[in-house]
Amino acid sequence: MTLAVLSAGGGDALDPPEATRLVADLVSALRAAGASEVERLDDPGALRALSRRAYDANQRVLICADNLVAHASLLRTLATEPGGRSTALVVADPAGDLRDERGKLLPAEPGAGTVRYLGALCVAPADLPTLEKVADRPDLLAALLDAGVVPVATAVRLLRATQVRTSSELAEARAEVAAVDEEAARLRLAVKEQDDFFTTYAVSTWSPAVTRAAARLGLSPTAVTWLSVLLAGLAAVAFGQASRPAMIAGGVLLYLGFVLDCVDGQLARYTRTFGTFGGWLDTMADRAKEYAVYAGLAAGAERIGLPYAWPLAITAIVLQTVRHMTDTWYGALHDEAAARPTPPAGGVGARLTAASTRVQGEAGSAAYWLKRIVVFPIGERWALIAVLAMLTDGRVALGAVAGCGLLAFAYTLALRSLRSLSMGVGVLDKVDTARHRDDGPLVRHLLAAPGLHSPLTFAAVGAVAALVLVAALLFGWVEPPAKGTVGVVGLLVLAAGLPARARHGGALDWLVPAALRAAEYLYVVAVGWAGSVSTPVLFLLLFALALRHYDLTARMEKGAPAGRGTGALAGWDIRVLALAVSTLAGCVTLAEAGLAAVVGGSFLGRAVADWLRS
Template sequence: MLAAGAPAASLRTGSGESLVDRLVDQWRRAGAAEVRVAADPIELAELAGSADGPVLVSAADLVAHTAVLRHLLTSPVGASVALVLTDPPAAGRTAVREERGQVVEAGPAERLTGGATGVFGGAVRVGPADLPALVAAAHAVAAGELSAGSGGAGDLPVGSGVDEVFAGLAGQGTLVAAHRVRLLVAHRVDDAPGLAAAETAIAAVDEDRAELRLSVKEKDDFFTTYFVSTWSPYVTKVSARLGLSPTGVTMLSVGFAVAAAALFATGGRPALVSGAILLYLGFVLDCVDGQLARYTRNFSAWGGWLDTMADRAKEYLVYAGLGWGATAAGVRYGWALAIAAITLQTVRHMTDAWYGALHDEAARRPKQVGTGGGGIGDRLNAASTRVQADTGSVSYWLKRTVVFPIGERWALIALAVALFDQRVALLAVLTWGVLAFAYTGALRTLRARWMRVSVLDTVDATLHRDDGPLAARLPLRAGSLDWLVPAALRAVEYLFAIAVGVIGGAPAWLIFGYLFVLTLHHYDLVARLEKRQPAPPLHAATLGWEVRSAVLALAAIAGIVSVALATLGAYLLVLFVASVVLAWFVRPARVVRVPTASTRTGDRATG
C-alpha cells in the first residue's frame, strides 16, 4: 500500500488497530502472497520493477469487505483490473470513464470526455505485461509530472499518490478492466466519522448471501434473468457444498445436452418433451458453472476455455440431433436446416467476437473515434449507451433480446421442439438468427465506420484469418471494416465446403460433421483472440482455409468428395485434440512451478 499523503493512514478502526494494519491483514487473507507498505512512489517503482508476477497497488484509505479485495485479486476479466466506486469524487481522488467494462480515461471529473462514470476505488491489480507502465507512472508522480499545477498528464491534484499513479497508468493506454462493487461495501475515507460510517455499512451486510447473489451475472439476457437466475444460485450453493468444481458442472451440462440431442434424434412426442426439459436443465447447469466459479473464486484459464468450447459444441450437437430427427421423420431437408443453422450461428459468433475486439480497440484510442462528429454512428452510439444504462426498461430488454443470445436460442429450441417438432425448431432458429444477424450487422457496420479504427493490425492477422501458406502472403489491408474479414472467410470456406459436398453427392450428415470439426478449430482461435493468446501448438498443420478448400476442390474433380470430407475432417479433429492436450496439459506440466502462498492470481500486493 502506498501511504504517502493519505490522511487516513493513521486512523484507528473500531477494534483499535490502525487502518493500514487492518488493510495489510485483509490483503493477506484475500490471497496476496506478500504485502508491503511503501512510503513514496519511488519505493513503489522499485518494488514493481523487481516483481515477476501481478502487483496489487492499494491506497491506505480503503475500507471494504475482505471479499471485495479477494474479488479484485482473482478477477478473470483482464490482466490489469481496477476497483471502481460510485462515491462522489472527493479532493485528490481520480474519476474514471468506462466503456464495455474497461477504464478508458482517468483524471479530474471535469476533464473526462463524455463525463465520469465512476471513481477510482484506490486499488488496482497490474498484470506482468503492464508493470513497465506502472513503473513509469510511479516515476512520473515522484518527479512531479502528474502533480497539481505541473502541467503534466491529467494535471491531477495531490492526493494519496495511488490516484496519480493510476491516472498515469491509464494515460499510457494500458488496458485496465473496471471491477465494480455490488452488494458488498467499499469506500475511501478521510476522517474518523467516515471510517465509522463505512465500518457500520460493512457490518450490516450478510457477506455469504451477498457473495451468492454476486455469482449471478449483473446483466444477462431476458430468459436467463427471469427463468434461470431466479433459482440457479440455490443449485450453485449445493454444488459448492458437494465440492463440485466448475469444470465438473460444465461436463454435467454437456451430458444433459448430449442426452437432449439423442432424444431429439429419436423423435416421438415423449422423447421431444423429455429432450426439451433436459435441454433447459442443461442450460441451467451451463449458468451454474460460471456462478460456481465466481462464488468459490475458482477460476482457471483451462476452465474458461473449456466453457467457451463446450457451449458451442453443445449447441451444435443439438442442431445435429434436430437435423437427424427431422430427416428420420420424413423431412427431406432436415440435415440441410441443421447445416444452415451451424453455418449461420458460427459466422454470427465470429462477427460478435471481432466487433467486441474492435470496440475495445476504439475505447483505447478515443481520439480516433467519431472524428466526423454528429454523424449517424455518433447518434447510434449515444442511443445504445442510453438504452444500456436504462436497465430493466422495455427498450433495454428489447435490445438484449433482439440479438438472439444463447438463453433465447435454447429457450426457443426447447419450446418449439416440445410443442411442434424438430423441423419447426430449426426453422425458428434460422428465422430469428437471420433477422438478428441483419440487425446487428447493419448497426455495427455503421458504428464501425464512425469509430474509424482498425483491429486486424493489432493482432496476428495470419493466425486469425486462419491463413495457410498461400493466403499468408496476401497483404493486410487494415481499415474500419477489417473486423468483418475473419467472419467473411469463415462464411466463404463453409459455403464452399457445403457446395462441394452437395455437388459431390456426400451425405448431408457428413457435411455437417465436417463443418462441426471446423467450428471447433475456429472457436479455439476466437477464445485465443479474447485472451490475446498465441497460436495453438499444431496450428501450422491445419493447412489454412485456402489449402483445405483446394483439397476439397481437387476431391470434387476426382469424384471422391465423401472420402475427402471424412479424411480431412478426421485429420483436423485429431490435430485439434492433440493441440488441446499439448496446450493445456503437456506444456504446463513441463513448467517448473515455484510454490508460493498464493498461486491463483495475485502473487504480490504492494505499492
C-alpha cells in the same frame, strides 16, 4: 501469488489506535486476498523495487490505501481478475473523474465522469514496468492511465468500500460494511449484472442456489461445465429418437444443461476460481453442445420421415458460426475504440452508438429487453429449441433457429457496420492477422500478392460466389456435379487470399474472418451437394471446421496460449483447393469425410497437447 503494499491514503485525523487497527484489518484482508507479502509504502524507491521483484517473479502487485474500509471480498476480486489484467476498485459517481467504458477504466473530461477511484489497485505483471516508471507520482492510477495502461473497472455494486479521513467517517463506514451480508452479496454478484431476458428471468432467479450447492460439494467450474455437456449430449440423443416423450425429455435436459452452463461461470466468480483452460472449455463447450443438438434434431426429423431437416441444420450451423465470428471481432473492435482517448467521428454510426448506450442504461425497460432479445442470444436460442421440440418436431425447431438467426444476423451486421464506420479504428491488424484469417501455406507463400488492398472485398466476393452456387444447386439452376462451375467458384474463393499481406486496419476489416468462414463453409456445402455427399457427413465436416475456428477466437478471448503450428493441411486455402480437386476427380464424399477426420483430429490433438503442456 500477489505482493501487496499499503500506501498513505489521507486518514490524518484518525486516532493512532484506530489507524493501527485499520491497518491490521487491511493486512488481514490483503492476505486473505492471496497476498504472500504485505509491505508499507514508505517511499517511491520501495515501490520501484517491489515492482521489479514482482515482475521477475511474474506476480501481481496489489496497492491499497491505508484508510480504505471495505469488504475483504473486494480486494480478493481485484487480486483474482480472470483475464490477468490490471484492475482498479471504483464506485459509481456522476461527479467522478473517470469513466467506465465496457468495463475499461479511462480518464474523463470534467463533468463526463461516471465512476470514482476508491484507492485500491491491482497491477498485472505486464504493466509492472510502467508502474516502475511512474512510482514517483502520488496519484498512481492517474499516472498509469497517462502512460497508456487501461485497467479493468471493478465496481463495488452490492458490497461497500469507502476511504475515511476522520474517526466519525471510520465508524460510519464500518457500520455500512457490517450491515451487508457479505456471503449473500458475493453469491448474488456471481450472477452477471446485465444478462439476457431468458437467462435473467428463467435461470438467474434460482441458479445461485445451485451455485451455492456446487460450492459446498466442492465441484469446480470445469466439472460443472462437463455436467452441462453431458446433459446437452443426452438432450441431443433424446431429440434423435423423435418420439413425443423423448422430445419432452430432450427439452427438459436442454434447459437444465443451460442452467449448468450459467452456473459454471457463477461458480467461478463466487469462488474466484479462474483458469485459462476453464474459460476456453466453457466457450468451446457452448458451441459444441448447440451444434450437437442441431444434429440430434435433424436426425430425429429424418427418423420420422421429415425432409429438409439436415439442410436446415446445415444452414443453422453455418449461420451461427459466421455470426459468432462477427460477434468476436466486433467486440474486440469496440474495446479498441473504447480505449482510445478521442471520441468517435459523427454521423449515423455515432448517433446509433449514442442511442445504444442510452438504451443500455435503461436496464429493465421494454426497449432494453427488446435490444437484448432481437440479437437472438444463446439463452433465447436454447429456450426456443426446447419449447418447439417439446411441442412440435425437430424440423420446426431448426427452421425457427435458422429464420430467427438470419434476422438477428442481418440486424446486427447492418447496425454494427454503421457504428464501426463512425469508430474509425482497426483491430485485425493488432493481432497475428494470418493466423486469425486461418491462411494456409498456399496463401502465405504463393497467392498473397504485395500491393493489393481491400481484403474484405476479396473475401466478400468469394463468399457471395459460394452462396450463389449453393442457391443455384438448391433451385436446380445448375445440375450436379457441375464440375466446371464448382472449379470457377473455387478460384473466386481462393482469390480471397490475394490481399492477405495487406494491412487489415480498415473500419470494416473486422469482418474479414467472418467473410472467409462464410466463403469456405458455403463452398463446402456447394461441393457436398454437387457431389451428392450424405448430409450428415457434410454436417460433420462443418462441425469440425467450426470447432477449429472457435478454438482460434476462444484462445484470443480467454488469453490462452496460441499453441504450436497449425499443421500441413491447415488453412482454408488448402481445404478449398482439396475440395475443388476432389470434385474434378469425382471423390467428393471421400474428400469431405477425410477432411472432417483430419480437421477434427488435428483440433483435438492440438488442444489436448497444448493444455497438457500448459
